Amino acid sequence: MGMLTPQWRKSTRSGGNGGSCVEVADNLPNVVLVRDTKDRDGGTLHVDPAAWKAFVAYARQH
Numbered sequence: 644m645g646m647l648t649p650q651w652r653k654s655t656r657s658g659g660n661g662g663s664c665v666e667v668a669d670n671l672p673n674v675v676l677v678r679d680t681k682d683r684d685g686g687t688l689h690v691d692p693a694a695w696k697a698f699v700a701y702a703r704q705h
Contacts, residue, residue, distance in 0.1 A: 649676050669695070 649668030664680035675695040677688040690698075 647671050651676075651678075653680060 650670040668676040
């Protein structure tokens with residue numbers, strides 16, 4: 644079985660003005676990865692998919 648590679652995408656809330664942005668990789672099993680677009684080597688947040696889904700739902704409401 645081969646290693647899965649994160650498929651990074653920029654947050655839809657990032658806009659196109661070069662401001663603060665995050666990238667998300669949600670194609671891996673059992674984990675969602677989040678990183679800073681401007682500091683891709685600075686670290687990656689590992690989030691449980693259920694927690695990520697709840698966060699996104701909350702963010703959309705507020």
